[in-house]
Amino acid sequence: MEVYGDTLHITIDRKGGQQVETSELGTSHYKITWLSECEYESQLLETTIDYAQKWIGKRYKIIILSTSKKGYSFSCQMEGKDLVVESSVVKVE
Numbered sequence: 001m002e003v004y005g006d007t008l009h010i011t012i013d014r015k016g017g018q019q020v021e022t023s024e025l026g027t028s029h030y031k032i033t034w035l036s037e038c039e040y041e042s043q044l045l046e047t048t049i050d051y052a053q054k055w056i057g058k059r060y061k062i063i064i065l066s067t068s069k070k071g072y073s074f075s076c077q078m079e080g081k082d083l084v085v086e087s088s089v090v091k092v093e
Contacts, residue, residue: 025049038064
C-alpha cells in the first residue's frame with residue numbers, strides 16, 4: 001500500500017471477527033463483519049498510530065475485486081468519505 005508516495009508493508013493477522021494490522025507506523029485493531037463472500041466492513045477499535053487516532057470507531061467498506069492463489073485486490077472506502085483507495089494483499093508463508 002502507498003502512503004504519501006511511500007510503499008507501506010502491513011502485516012495482517014485475522015482470526016474470526018478480529019484483525020490486527022502491524023506496520024512500521026504502529027499497530028491497529030479492527031472488528032471485521034462480513035457482508036458477503038467478497039465484501040466486509042472493518043471498524044477501527046484502537047491504534048498506536050498518532051494520525052489514525054481520529055478514525056477510531058470509523059467503519060471501512062472493503063470490496064474484494066479479484067483473487068489469486070497468493071492474495072487479493074480490493075477497494076476500500078471510509079464511511080462518510082468519497083475517496084476510494086485500491087490496493088492488494090499478498091499472503092506471506
